Amino acid sequence: MSSVNLLALPESVLLRVFWFLGPVDLFNLCIVHPRLARLVGDISLWRHVDFGRAPLSLQFLHKFVKFLGPHTLSITIHGFVRPSSRLHPKGKTRSKCISEAFLTSLKRRCPNLQELHLHRCFIDASTTKFSTLPASLKKLSLRGSALFNLPHNRVVVLVASPFFRLEKHLPVLEEVWLEGCGAWLTPSDLTLLLSRCSTLQDKSGQRQVTLESWSQTVGLA
Template identity: 30%
Template sequence: MFQYSITNFYLSPPCYVFFVCPVCRRKMKVKRSKSRSPEPSSSNEYKRPRIIDSDQKNDDQLESNLLNLSDDVLLNIMKYLNPQDLMALSLCCQRLEQVTRDRTLWSSVDFRKSPIMLEDLEKYVKFFRPWITKLRIRGNLQSDRYQGLSQSFFTAIGEICNRLKELTVEEYAIDGNKIQITDFPKMIETLSLKGCDLYHLQTNKSYFFKMELHMPNLTCLILSNCEWFTPHSLMVISKMPKLKELRLDSCHRLSECLAYASLATKFGFKTLEVLDLRDTALGDSEISCFKSTKTLTHLYLECPPMLRKVRRPSEGTPPHEPPMHRPVFEDHNLLQLLVDEGNLMPRHNFELCLISDRAVCALGSYVCDQRILNSIEGMIFVEEDRRIVNNPNLKALVVRYYPQVTNQSLVHLAANASSLEYLDVTGTAVTQEGVQTFRSQKPGVEILSSFDET
């Protein structure tokens, strides 16, 4: 039996006092004795405002409390919170701690709202469960408290999150001597190392060595803004059996060697569909290598800001400009070599890195292939023409801020790119008449140019 202690109040008759039952949470009233004082002992300034409407006949009313909500309602509210807020909420009481562990809240985890340090990140490991499919974290390379990721963190992910499909690690430092590519979860399908800093890398092999064996299900690899990425890693990445999307934008060392790009595209990338090469100093020869990639559907190219010489066609011939300063690479060599049609030539002019009509016309082109069958009495029998189509599935092409891309590229694409749906030639040397002609020939293709800018 519950006992209740009620403070004596001297009230005018008839009067009642309300109290809340701790079992049923209902308000109950008790009749009080007559007042022997002309004034109530509780003055008006200490009275609490009445919370029940005068029209309300039912005295049953629950208190306004978060814990009065059902678990389903709490889960519906918590799904809009980020992991940091869920962590703070779990420290309030035992019930909220249990609700915040629900599997529906931790199937897709995104910590990127604010940078999270290693010591803070390890506190969330207790929430990790096998049903997590997406994990996204972001660090801060500029922070004074910054620490790189540890091998124990990747070990915990591999042991606990055995259904993980997507792993995004942004702006963290990774020690190549301590964390190998084989330490990453092997079941993932999407891996992003955007903005990460990898150091202590071995010079005799790629960091992605044996990646095709360790991650056979990988379909998307994002290496945006990775200054450490070198072109010889293309050979290893091209072996990925299911790779469909590769993003190498702002990887400025890609143009150091043409041979790797040529070999990788000739013998690998059998399933590649999306290729992002924006803000890289690649030239015609490197881009032309990807013409043999039959499955390619989206290609993104954009000239680096340091190499742009943007001019509108109406401005006429641009005045003579001083030569651009060539970048100095880690080996302090300014001279680059370009293998062009079998000839070895030095790149004294860095403008050779720019893309022109030559690269665009290599995409989506037709090549006639004939084979001699027999030769009898001076008569030569040849096989019927076989028309080989480069990039027959190309749907989206972005070629931005390249002054050597002209109307010739538009004419070629209109005649040969039968699957094209989207084209962006902003900042190039195409004319307004050329864009209008292309639109009339390919009305189903959305084209963007400098003439569309407001």
Template identity: 30%
Template sequence: MKIKRSKSLSPEPSSSKDTKRIKFEETTNLDRVTSPNILEFSDDVLLNILKYLYPQDLMAVSLCCHRLAQLTQDRTLWRKVDFRTKPMFLNDLNRYMKFLQPITMSLAIHGNFHGKCSALTQRFFENVKTLCNQLKELIIEEYYINGDKCLILSNCQWFTPHSLLVISKIPKLKELRLNSCHRLGECVAYASLATRFGFKTLEILDLRDTALGDSEVGCFSSTKTLTHLYLECPSTLRNEEHLEIMQQQQRQVLQLPIFEDNNLAQFLIEDVFAFDNNGFQRCLISDRAICALGSDSCDRKVINSSPQGMIILQENRRISNNPNLKILVVRNYPRVTNSSLIHLALNASRLEYLDVTGTSVTKDGIESFKSQKTNVKVVSSFDET
């Protein structure tokens, strides 16, 4: 038989429930004092924290409350915007457009060719142009560009020569305007590859105020769909003081040292400037580029070759390079002469408009061209004002 122990009558120990509850409440109060709410910080402190977040994180923070939504739209946070932390669909990208500011100087986006990423449309670029009117850098990675009708990059400071290869792959591009793209200079290799394998539907090409020369313009002679071509010499190359400085620099570079040696033959050149300056002269379009447009090329094939060394060639076959050229503007190029007029009169059968203002064509050359091409409207420096 078990004996039931009586309940102890001794007082409870000091570590009772009430005492523990008091200590827990005291600890909780201390935690509240040492851990303030983030919204208790000032706007300057919060902006200093937000500047370390990626744009996608700023978007998430803006959904927390009204105050954070206002702070995340502060223009200092959107001066340089980089969305390349992860691929972004076009619909998601449009949601971020409201955060872009006129002060935005750089914008970088990254898509996904292998996913279901939509193509960038003309409306997207128009929105970027409107919202970021001081934009200097635009980085687009792994996005399709929907440029079926036209692509206008006028006065674009980030456009470089190798970009021609990318643009030439747009399958249905009809209009391309690169006027005042001052970084577009010597690019014979890029222009040759782009015109040979791309620009299959290009009709309108604007290259005014660029530093392209004969070789680059001549590459577009293989673009058979071309109907409008605009060329104009940059104002910096038309400045007489600028040209004089370049001429002086060229003379200094080409000054040859004098050697007195009976075994050394020297050839003294009276006019040192007779040499073509690779940096200046090649930027000026001449008759060579114009004569490459609308020209007929000879293509003869070998029919038979006898063992005696005789080669029988096929009869000449004429191929017209630019049969559709309708409008040609060539302004302020001093190396364009009457030779270009003679060539265009013979080969540009569909030409409707010609502007040769500021070139070296003569009044007699203009009159002769008009007599042969009565249906072509000609604009020149000899027009009456």
């Protein structure tokens, strides 16, 4: 059986094959051959970006920003939070947290981003604000993520909530997913989301904030 030289395949075939690869595999192809590196930059491969379930360091994530652009519509990132994790990351904090600089780069590079899934990510609320997210977002998922360094008085002071004025910065937001976030969420946070963000209700009046045990606390059920 004769072998097939990958570089001998037409670009249309290679792009079709690359479409089934994840961002990390595509990135690794860049160092194999200049022709493959050029094809990896094709915008069709970076419309819906899912980094998979393996957590990546912030330094490594920054290497993918150059592939993103107005063509990018959704991004999914899995972080370092585990069921046994505390609210604060251990070890080298900066490499395990989603930084404001990274979110700002997404805002600058991806003006048409519609969905951002930050699953099980550490987020330092004292330095990273949701106001740095792209204004085009329609869906924000924080499933299992841990916000730390939150103000202690946000239970009674709405201005201290991480969701304060979210409707101003994300005017077309339609869905917020907060499963597994009960360790840091407060009823005030959720009340603020539902009372200020009118876009979180569809035409039937259904509230598009999805979470678990907190639903009865704020009357979502």
